[in-house]
Amino acid sequence: MNDVKLRVIRGGLHPAAHRADRRFSSAFATDTRLMGVFVLYIHWTSAEAEFDADLHQFFYIDAEKFGIEAYRSVEGNNADLLYDVEQTMIGGLGGSKADISESEAVFIVKKYAGMAKVGGAGLPAGKEEFTFILERSDTLTRPKEDSLFNKLCVPLESNEHTINCFLMRYFAGDAEAVRRLAAKPVPMGAAPAGRGETLCKNAIEPYSNPSGTSYLCESLTEKNNRYRLVLSEICVSAKRVSSFRIRSCFFVSASEAAMLLSRPEYITVYDVMIEIGDIRRLIARLYPNAMQKNRGSGCLYLQFKNNNEHLKESVYRMNDDIRGIFFVSDHGQFIVAAYSLPVISRIEKELRLTVRAGLRLHAKYEFKESVFYEFMQSDFLDFSDFVDYLNEFEPGE
Numbered sequence: 490m491n492d493v494k495l496r497v498i499r500g501g502l503h504p505a506a507h508r509a510d511r512r513f514s515s516a517f518a519t520d521t522r523l524m525g526v527f528v529l530y531i532h533w534t535s536a537e538a539e540f541d542a543d544l545h546q547f548f549y550i551d552a553e554k555f556g557i558e559a560y561r562s563v564e565g566n567n568a569d570l571l572y573d574v575e576q577t578m579i580g581g582l583g584g585s586k587a588d589i590s591e592s593e594a595v596f597i598v599k600k601y602a603g604m605a606k607v608g609g610a611g612l613p614a615g616k617e618e619f620t621f622i623l624e625r626s627d628t629l630t631r632p633k634e635d636s637l638f639n640k641l642c643v644p645l646e647s648n649e650h651t652i653n654c655f656l657m658r659y660f661a662g663d664a665e666a667v668r669r670l671a672a673k674p675v676p677m678g679a680a681p682a683g684r685g686e687t688l689c690k691n692a693i694e695p696y697s698n699p700s701g702t703s704y705l706c707e708s709l710t711e712k713n714n715r716y717r718l719v720l721s722e723i724c725v726s727a728k729r730v731s732s733f734r735i736r737s738c739f740f741v742s743a744s745e746a747a748m749l750l751s752r753p754e755y756i757t758v759y760d761v762m763i764e765i766g767d768i769r770r771l772i773a774r775l776y777p778n779a780m781q782k783n784r785g786s787g788c789l790y791l792q793f794k795n796n797n798e799h800l801k802e803s804v805y806r807m808n809d810d811i812r813g814i815f816f817v818s819d820h821g822q823f824i825v826a827a828y829s830l831p832v833i834s835r836i837e838k839e840l841r842l843t844v845r846a847g848l849r850l851h852a853k854y855e856f857k858e859s860v861f862y863e864f865m866q867s868d869f870l871d872f873s874d875f876v877d878y879l880n881e882f883e884p885g886e
Contacts, residue, residue, distance in 0.1 A: 556604030
């Protein structure tokens with residue numbers, strides 16, 4: 490009989506798959522809780538030194554309704570892959586990272602996993618990778634829970650900052666955030682439309698009354714494509730809302746809402762002189778944090794600001810966190826849109842220095858109101874043809 494060489498193969502799951510043996514290394518969360526969403530990151534190491542099986546977990550959390558909405562993970566320590574996943578998850582939030590402890594990280598995962606189950610959305614794909622966290626019994630005392638909430642929120646710097654955050658959370662129906670932003674209980678049912686509204690715009694004006702200075706707020710909200718204009722009066726003390734009442738509210742049409750949201754828009758159009766795929770790669774490299782969306786006739790990129798400073802303004806607009814909008818058309822046009830002249834000028838300079846011969850300036854436009862998204866929803870393939878159409882069109886004909 491010939492000798493048969495046998496090899497013993499270790500059975501069962503690879504030790505890297507045994508999540509329960511993980512050792513906590515570090516964690517952070519973005520301080521964007523008052524925007525309604527934040528990202529939690531946890532780094533675990535393996536208890537078995539013979540395996541290089543570090544686990545990096547990213548949780549995208551909707552604190553209003555859906556809980557853990559998305560989950561991504563990286564096994565091992567590939568720096569490039571980690572960077573790409575991190576930017577995908579947190580690139581558009583405009584916040585900073587706050588270090589948190591192991592018990593705080595576990596508390597967040599368990600809390601928002603519970604919300605995902607109760608809300609009916611369920612846990613996202615990959616949930617089996619964090620089951621070991623859900624099985625833990627870690628809890629936080631009320632003072633530590635309060636401390637954690639503060640870590641998840643950017644410090645409020647002005648009365649306008651406080652008011653915009655408060656109204657955003659109030660109309661969204663975020664009772665936890667409203668409770669923490671107000672000095673005394675605020676009835677969540679005071680707004681007739683109930684919860685789940687988006688604050689599209691808010692204008693704040695100081696108002697003197699016999700009891701002191703308060704603020705009148707004109708808020709445009711949206712829910713299920715229906716818009717309301719809400720007038721409220723707010724008093725602020727020590728960066729917390731000390732009183733709040735709704736004076737009036739009524740529905741407005743979509744066209745009236747569009748007028749309230751109108752603002753100048755600057756658009757620069759280029760002809761693409763190189764392969765479309767090459768220009769897409771150059772744009773992705775130049776703006777790695779931009780959110781990418783494939784459209785039927787090209788690829789859309791949204792570049793967000795790296796902060797949420799717009800929440801501190803006396804006039805807040807929801808989309809003021811967008812720095813620039815880029816559209817690479819399959820038909821050879823590259824369109825850039827921004828909401829201020831200094832920003833569009835800086836973007837043009839960035840493109841000249843980076844893309845160089847890949848683009849040729851075709852036209853520059855300034856509009857009194859936004860037309861870019863109207864172009865995206867139209868059947869036009871060439872932006873100049875779309876502008877000609879706008880110039881020729883007269884209502885009533």
